Every structure is written in structure tokens, then in C-alpha cells.
Amino acid sequence: MILIQAPFLNLQAILDGLMIGAIFALVAYGMALAWGVMNIINIAQGEFVILGGYITFMVYKLGFSPFFGAPLSFAFLFILGFLLYKLIVHRVVDRDMFISILATFGISIMIRQIMNLIFGSQVETALTGLGTIFLFDHNITIALVKFSSFVIAVAGALGVIYFMKTSKLGRAIRATAQNPRAARILGVDTEKVYAYTYAINAAICGLAGSLVVMTYTIHPYMGLPYTVRSFMIVIVAGLGNIPGVLASGLGLGALEELSAYAFGTEYRIGLVFLFLVIILVYRSKKLAKRREYLK
Amino acid sequence: MTNILEVNNVSKFFGGVRANEEISLNIKKGSIVSLIGPNGSGKTTLFNSIVGTHPIDSGSIKFEEKELSKMLVHEIPPLGLLRTFQQTKIYGQMSCMMNMKISKKVSNSYKRMFDKLPKELDDEAEQILSFVGLYEKRHLRAGELSFGQQKLLELAMALMNEPKMLMLDEPTAGINPTLINGIIDRLIKINDKYKITLFVIEHNMRVVMNLAQHVFCMAHGKMLADGKPEEIKNNKLVIDAYLGAS
Amino acid sequence: MISDKKELIGFLILLFFGIFAPIIAPSYRVQFSELWIFMVFASTWNVQGGKMGYNTFGNIIFFGLGMYVCASTQIAFAFNLSDWTAAGGYKTFVHSIPDYFISLPIGLLFAGIVSTAVALVLGSFMLILRGHYFAIGTLGLGIAAGEFATTVDIWGGGMGMTVPVWPKIDGQDLELFFGVGMDFFFYLTFILFLFTFFTLKWLYSTRFGLILTAIRDNEDKAEAMGIPTMRYKVTGWLFSAFFMGLAGGLFGNINGYIEPTEVAFNGATFGVYMVLMTILGGKGTLWGPIIGAILFQLFKEFFWTYFLGWQLVALGFLIVIIVVFFPEGIMGWLRERRPEWFGEIIDKKARLAQVKININD
């Protein structure tokens, strides 16, 4: 059991986990936003991430540092999200949630294929040329790129939260989340709010994506795991519990890394999904004692 | 006459809120009893507690000597205790007849699970539908009925189940006033024809006066008073409660 | 068994294709077999998604499971399974004709039984979940199943495993009175479809069927009327699982090669197709899924042929169109147009009867 042979690896695993977890948390936060405000589950989440990755990759290909790509991805996905809302999503917002799941699933397929047709499906990655830091005489290794992406992710999340708290739009969004009808009566243009919410969600994913392409690798068909991870994170945290989302995002990251060390990377995805099911069942079992169920 | 339902010191808390506190009441077999009280006084919560929608925090609920408080929702109706809802609950996508036929009481044993529905059910269902005055709408999707008609349908479904005791949550709410007398007559008929004990939450005092033989009044989750309709009508506390509330 | 005239026509058409397709369009046997299997997909998904209102992405589990169970039973009947799968098999194994035809039904039977058993276990806790939680929960379950199947060595892990091939007599495919392997499985799939169709038709005509609908329309009310909904939900799942298991077993044999994430537990394609087909045709009806399956198969073939490279974009677009503009499907649309076809009538002449009843009341 390697984790016992080399105790430092545990710390290493947790660090790596937190750094990848930050990205999960960012994506999950986007999903929580769309879910909480518009009551839709956006299956296209993962595809937004990958697309964001490709935007940054393009910037990198043009010879700039991928860090310039991050804001660009953010902006581009914001616009795309807005358009998608106006074209498709607004038709499914007040419908049964399953409809929205399927509709966004359709969107995700389209995005995936179009990415494949535009960018090709080679595996791509963007190099930042950042170095590596060693701690405890080379027992702990931290790639600077990971660390910086961790910082950016956290900063991004906090930034959006701050925006939600202070800005006028942010307040409108929060009002709508609590009670759309009341908000409408108080003169909030919920249509507009929805549009911006979806756009912001997409933009957040775009940011996350540009971090993914810097830290890991992307190709058009790597979206789904991000979607399901973020769904799981939201479930674990509970809707509308933003700090919870960030926390459980980091937690999931750490858990995955540890499991990868313990059982080998192959079980990683499987474990994520299994964990999702276990969480769901556990929570509803608890509710069932009170003769209620997850709503 | 024996008590069909006995509620002893039932309390239910939602977080800090005292929805029901130390509620006790007995209902005699075959009687028509009404439960009144200002909005939010915990009437519906009490109904929910009785039929097991949520577990109660303390106290006991006995229906014909059987303890209900530990039973699950679906275990109680077979005993013969049924309730209707304030916000009507019906099977919207199915025709009224289907709604009726499903409501027929059948044992849930795996053996009976896959029975065909016997023909004579149609007849019975039509009888009861015509009894509540929905006969000609019987083939429409229940969801297409008006709110009042849905209330009637729910009542009819309940009758189909042949309960010993029926708990009605505001049966006349949202029903065209001209029909209300009809409802009252029918409820009384139900009571003496089918020998069904009625326990009715009602706001409309006129209905209460004409219907109930005994009245309980709740306020702020407590049992305020009970007695003959006339007594309750002139009971100081009750009047204050209502005025205080309204 | 089939009373309604329109139903009869539809059924006769199906029967016609079921029997004569290999003769009139021999080169389309594959698509037709696939079509029958798709109909089974859609019809069984409809038991949850349509009738019961529980949108599952998990039925694919039983499909994949059935595929593996059937194949491994067929193999284990004649040989040592681990030899067969070990490193893709160095020796070549060939079933003798009797072995093949004895092991196939046994395999299918096992496929059905095991899937059903698994459904019982899964259902007893998954069906506590409601609404989209159930949907996503089952989605997770489906993907997890595929991922873990890649780690089962006896099934060849990520390498997948091959299925016994149609027996040959000195190099020539064995000819049965109605043709070679393809036709054989074509007819098997058709029979499976008929089996499913009539079972479900019967099921929907019973009290059980009604109660499923009741659960969809208002589960709380059903409970309040004294129906133990959990029991009915689980039983409903058992039906779907059984037929999905059989379908899996057959598909494995038709495909000739089983691989965890691409063939068996392929939630991204089959798992979603079955939902689309049902919605396209109309949830909650007996014929909706069948019509949906036919249309969907036509679309799919069309895209493959004329949208090379773009076919999935087209598919995604189709999905969006369907769910956004036809969430009620074709049957739903019909119901709007022709309620009387579905017996929704205001029965005026019966007023007299009503009066009569009131009098003798």
C-alpha cells in the first residue's frame, strides 16, 4: 500500500486534490447558480468547460501566454451562454426539469461535435512555462501552473460571489432565486435575470476551462465528467449553499486523488459516479425517516 | 356510543414552531364533527399527524383501538380512515372514471396486484359520480375539471374507498355558493346512508352550523374549546380568537 | 387480444414487416433487428418514464448486464470462460451446433433473471429518489456500471469479449429453414418485441397499470389512498429489467463483440435514444414508443448516410427540437387534436340515467 510506504504522498495527494478540486468547485458553482435561479440542470456544463479550454488554447497557439486566454474564454462563453439562452434555453426554463435536462443534453452534443469539427479532436494542452516548487526536500512537488490555476479559480469564485452580493444585477438574481413571482411583482425583469444567470454560468465554466487546458489536457469529448462532478458537488452541498459548494468541491478533488493513489486512476471515474449515487440515497434515506424526500 | 378516533396530547413541532401542542380529542362513531379555527391554527397539521404524513413528536392517536402514530401513510387507509386535501389531489391525466376505479379498496397483496378491474366497478363508480353530480363529465381528464369539481371528485373517490371515517379538509372551499347546500345534504346523506363518520375542517360557519353535531376549535396550535355548535358560536374565547386572527 | 380497429391495422403492419422484411429487404435485416430492439427499449423505458413518471437513465444497466450474462453463460456452457477471455483468446473456440442452440436459450433466460434480480436490489433504494434526483442518480449508476465492467477480468475487462459465432457446417453458415444467423436473430428480436408488446399491453390493462399512472399523476394521493407505491414502483422496474436483459442478450449475439463502455453500458447512445424515442412518440401510451422508435430509426439512418461527420450535430439538434417543441410527442399531439379517439367525451344523453339514479336514491 503505497500511501503507507510513503507517508508524504498523502499530503501530496491532498494538495493535488485541492488544486484540481478548485476547478470542480468553480464549475459546480456555475451549475448551482443556474439550478438555484432558473431551476434547470445544465448538462452542457462540461462542454462549456472544454470550449473555454479551446478558446484559451487558440490564444496560446497565437503565441500569447495562456493566462491572457482566461479572460477571453470568460467573455466568449458569456456571450455564447447569452445567445444559447435566447435561442433555446428560455423555452425550457419554466418547464418540467427533465425537459431542461434533455434540452441541455442536446446542446452539449452539438457543442461537442462542433468543437470536434472546428478544432479537431487531437488532445491539446497549453504550456505556461511556469516552474515547479519543491517542499520538504523534494518530498512534495507542486507545479506552479496548478497552484496559480488554484489561485485563479478561488479568486474567480470569490469574485462572482462578491458580484452577486453587491451589484444591482446580482441582487436581482438573488431575489429571483428566492421567489421569482415576488421578484416579478417587484419589477425585476426575470427574463433578463435568467439570461444573465445562464451567461454568467457559461462564463464561469469558460474560466474553469482555460485553467483545465493550462493544467491538464483537453479534447472535445472530455466534458461529461465535469458535468456530473459538479452535479454531485451541488447535491452534497445542498442548493443555495455557496460556501458548501466550494468546500465540497475541494473535498471531492482530494477524495478523488486519494482514491486514485489507493486504487489506481482507473477506478477514478467509476468511484465519482458511485459516490454520487451513495450520497443521493443516503440523503433521501435520512429524509425518509421524516417521511419526506429530496425535492 | 364508542369512540372511533382518540387523539391524546399530540404535539408536533416544526423547528421552533409549535404547530400542534398537547391536542386531545375524541370522535364518536357515526357522528359528524367539525374542526374550526383561524388560519394557521394547526388544523391541517393535525390532519396530517393523524394520517401519518409526518411523524408526531409526542402523544398517541388511536383509530378503533389501533395506534396510528407509528404507521406509514399507506398503512392507514386500509383500516378505514381516509382524508381529502385542502388543495385537491387527484390523478390529473386520467379520466374521472379511472380516478374512481383506482380508489376502490383492494388488498395490496402481490396476488391481487395484476387483477383486471371488474365490470361492476363501472356501475358503482357511475352511481357515486352521479351522486356528487359529475356523471356527465366522467370521461373527461380529471385535470380539466374546475377546482370545485375536483373537490367533488376527491370526495367521490373517498366514498369509492368505503371508509369508516372520512376527514374532509374544507370540502366547500372554492365551490359555487349555490351548490353548497347540495354539498351539505350529500354529506349528511353520506353520514347516515353509508354510516361514515365525518371529521370536517371548515371555515364557513353556516356549513358548520347545519352540518356538525359537535365542534372543536383550535387556535395557535392549541385546542381552544369544544361543544355543541351553538355553544361554540357564543363562546367568548372562540370569537376573540377569530376576531384576533382576522 | 387487440380490440380497437386502428390498433389492429398498426399491429398488422408490424406483423407484416416482422415476417417478410428479410424477404423484401434482405439487406436491411440489421436495421430491422435494431428497430425491434429499439422498440423494446422505448416500450420498457416507457414503463418508468412514461407511465410511472420516473425518468430513468439507468435501464441501460440491465441491457449491458443481460449482454454479459447471456454471452458468458453461452460460453461457459461449452468452455472455460476465463480461457475464452484470457488475452482475447489464443485458441479459437467453436461451439458445436447442439451446444450453440442449447446454450443460447439458457443464456437468454439467465440474462433475464439476473437483470431482474439486480433491478430488485437497485430499485429497493434507487426508487426512494424522486424526480430529477432519480434521473441523475440512475445516470450515475449507468456510467459507474460501465466503468466497473472495464475492471472485470473474467469479462475481458477493457478488451471486451467476443460472443459465440453462428455455427458453420464445413465453412458454410448453418442454414435453418428460415435462413442463416442474421435471419434467425432477426426473428428472435421480433419475437422478443411481440413478447414485450403483449406483456405490457396486458400490464397496462390491469389494476397495476392504472396504479403506475396514478403514481405518475400524484404519488402522495396514491399513498393517501392506501397504495404502497414503493412496491408498485419496484415491480414495474422488474418488468423493464427483464425485457432489457433479454434485449441485451440478443444484441450481444447480433453484434458479435461486447465491450463495456461502447457496446454494453453505452448510456450516451442507447441510454439516451430510448428516452428520445419514447418522448418523440408520446410518453405513457402503448403505441407512442413504437412510433417513436420507427421515426427515430429513420432519422438516424438518414443522418448517418447524408450528414457524414455532422450526424451527431443533427442528432443534438433533433433532441432539442423534440423536447422543446414536442414534449408531448405524436400521441400527445393526437390527443390534443382528437380527444374522442382517447374516449374523452362529455356524455350528454346520459343525463337521463343520472336523474333516474337520483330518484331511486
Next chain:
Amino acid sequence: MKKIIVTFISALALLFSYSTLSFAKVVGDKIILGAAVSLTGKYAGSGKHTQKGYDLGVKIVNDNGGVKVGGKTYKLEVQYYDDESDGAKAAALAQRLIEQDGIDYLLGPYGSGITVAMAPVSEKFGVPMVEANGAARSLFTKGYKYLFAVLNSADQYLNSAVDLMAAKKKNATVAMAFEQDAFSLDVKLGVEERIKAHGMKVVIDDALPKELNDMTATLQKVKALKPDLLIVSGHDKGAMTGIKQITDLKVDVPMVAMTHCDSAAINKNLGGGGDYTLCAAQWHKSLSYKDEFFGSASDYAKTFESVYSYDPPYQAAESSAALLVYKAAFERANSFDKDKVRDALAQTDMMTFYGPIKFSETGQNLAKPMVLFQVINGENKVVAPEKWAEAKLIYPTPKWADR
């Protein structure tokens, strides 16, 4: 129910509209080959190399007088379908090519898993399939009669890397990370044999998932256990992710060996990170093979680059070679009867720019050895086998501190 009837009529209509537009195996002066390659899905990257390889092969053959059968010259043409990197779909498409489009000669898809799924079909219908990208050895153990592979089977890919290691250091320690798919697991089988033969010790044996984009866990273990040799096989994404993260984490391993380095172009994409990596390849442009169509291997590379403007990975080269094999077979058979063609294919014994091609009983090309090249400042230089070595193996890989 009117709807149903309408549906069925339209169904019928479409059905027969299909059969009218379905191809024959030979129309006019065209010989039509069928292929299902991955244009979408997780293998689409390599799948496109394959398609380009085929197209280039077709182009060159047609430009050089086409195929002469019965004194008449024919042009080659390929009808493609997209298997979406999905075995089930590939099998269905193969059936479709044969049954509906009347194709009598198949070209292989990309990837072992998918070839494994398609082979039974070509076998069932007795349609010859010349495949250039399915290396799983299970393909050659099932006694398939109609399957011909121009490439070496997967279990030979990285053996020479292990041998090199053994030559450098007695009982070295090895770390392995293999994707869970037909190809990589076969590579693993071969490697494990060599490891046993040399009495080496395996310290890490990780399995990689199919949707792989993070190998940190494996690499951190490598850091901790310091093996002498790290072997990674996971198609392009394995190579990309591996090198990328080795670079980020500054993992020092004396020898790193991989597959799919050149299709992932790790020598270009990763800014020197890929240097010193050993890569298994079916073919390399520096090899001294020749034929009269493409000229030498390096000529092929030039032609390819002039058309598609990037260096041909071996996936493209082997695919083009498949077309040469078909041309030769048709001319030898001097007929379009698929069984005659099949027999002609079986007798294939020719030299191409891609290397000698001679099929064994099981349809495997045993004449051509694998090559192993090392990335040396951005250039792929063959280091083994000796016969073609254009550079000397650099061992051990310099420490990151000194790079």
C-alpha cells in the same frame, strides 16, 4: 393510428430509396472500397490521420495509372462512414457497407478495439478487410480468413524499449501505466513477457481510464519509488498528458517509453518536454524502404506534408500502404471476385515505402519490424533496431535540474 400508417408508408419509401442509391462494388471504372473510420469520438484525432492516409493512397494509386484488371484500368474510391469511435456502431456500419452499399472490399477502421468489433462482420460475410490500425493480437488468434493487417501486433510495440533498458542496467525496476483498452492491454502483455525474461521488477502497475486527462497520481508514485523505466500507453491522450505532467512535476526517470508519441506530436507540442522520450512506431520517415509509387519513406513524408501540411504520423503511412496492398492484390487476382481477391491478398509479398509486407497464415504482417525512436531536441531519431538507428540512444535522461 393514421399516423402509424403514414409513418410506415414513408418508412417503406425511404427504405427503397436507400436500396436504389446503394453502390455496387465496381461502378464504371471505379473500384469502391468501404471504410468506417472515427471522424468523431475519442479516437477522432488518429482516425483523421487514417482517413488522410487512405485518401493519399487512393490519390497516388490513381495518379500512377490506377489499377489494371482484365486489361482495363480502374480508379480506386473509398466510401467512408463515421463509426463515432464506437465499437457497436462500427460493427453495424460494416454490415451496412457490405449489405446495403454492396461493398466487397473493406479497409480497416482506426484502433484495435474497433477493428476487433468489425473483424467478425467481414468474416461473417466473407469480405476481405485490409486493416492498417488494428494491432490487438486477439485479431490474429481467432483464425480469421479475411483479415489482413499491414502492421505489427501491439504486443511488439515496446519490447525493444525493455530490451534497451535491460542492456543498460541489470534487474532494473519498471513503472507501468496502461489504458484499459484492447490495444494498450496487448502492449502490456508483450512488455510483461520481456520484463519477466530480463528478470526486472515491476514497482508500479497502474491502469488508466479511457477519459484520461490527469496522471498526477501515477507520476507522484513514480517520484516516490524512483523506477528506472516508465512505460505509458494510452493513445494520444496518454502520451500528451503523460509528458505534460512529467514536465510540470519535474519527474526524473532514467528512461521513459510511450506509444502514440508522433500522432500526438509530443516533440512539437510540448516545448521540449518530450525530449529523450522513447517512442514505439510502426514506421518512420528516416527508414530506407522504397516503392515505385511513393518513392522512399522520406518522399512519402514530403508528399504527405505537401498535401496536409504536417509530418505524417505512422498511422497515416500504414493506411496509405493498405491501398498499395489492395492495388497489387487486384492486379494479381485480375478479377473482382472477392474470394479471388482474398487469395491474392493472402499471397501478398511486396516492398513498400512503409516496409516489406508479407502476410502470415493469420493475416499478420511479420516481415516488418517495429522501430523505436527517441525524441532528441524536437526531432524523432530512430535508435532501435540497430539496422536503422540514425542516432545513439541517450541514457539516462538528463535530470530536469540540468535541462
